[in-house]
Amino acid sequence: MRASLLQISVNPGETVEERRERVAALVREQSAADLVVLPELWPTGAFAYDLFEEYAEPRNGPTFTALSAAAAGASVWLHGGSVVERLPDGTLYNTSLVIGPDGELRAAYRKIHRFGFDRGEAAMMGGGEAVVTVRLPETTAGLATCYDLRFPEQFRQLTDAGAEVFVLPAGWPARRREHWTLLSRARAVENQAYVLACCTAGTHGGVEQAGHSQIVDPWGEVLAEAGEGEEIITADLDLARVAKTRADFPVLRDRVLGVPGRVG
């Protein structure tokens, strides 16, 4: 499975409408990929809180419409990063949309762990309540978003639900870049799974972004890593390596805590 991560630059000099059009055109060019991944909240920027209300949309809103046509045009699976989703009652969520090569919505995931310590996203948005996996043609992907990366129990639940690949859109600040790259590798190693970690570049809401999107294999090796600017990284995932790594070095089999019939 060929995965391409689009590390989109999100800056205030470009309007949301312009960026939407530009990103949809970029997705259309990725027909050589099987799976294309976008970052967290790329239409507005994850830290541009002042834009959240104005650009909140329903699941079938303008971002989905543009991405659905682009995915179908390129005939690729598309993890559309995330959008600010607004429910009819006004509640906002940070919601990831996964679209099939036919342009249909195949999965939606509402970010469970909201960032901001009672401010920003944590104050403005509701939190998701369900872990979500999605069946891709050759594998099962587990969905998580940015700050979720700091909560290993979510990734373990996704592993238990069959995930072999974690897809992780993010808007992670440059200030904590080492945490971003380290934790992405840690989640790969501890779950013996691929990690597709796709961050934004640029500066929005006054927060410089980390970039350094990565594709990490189940042994923790980095197959591709972006720099700091807008960039596309691609790698071919050998999905048989997940089962092989888990069989050759069967750490998951030795779990004790949280396993029915064992301690904890």
Ligand SMILES: NC(=O)CCC(=O)C(=O)O
């Ligand atoms: N958008 C986010 O979730 C940011 C997370 C972050 O800055 C951190 O975990 O550090």
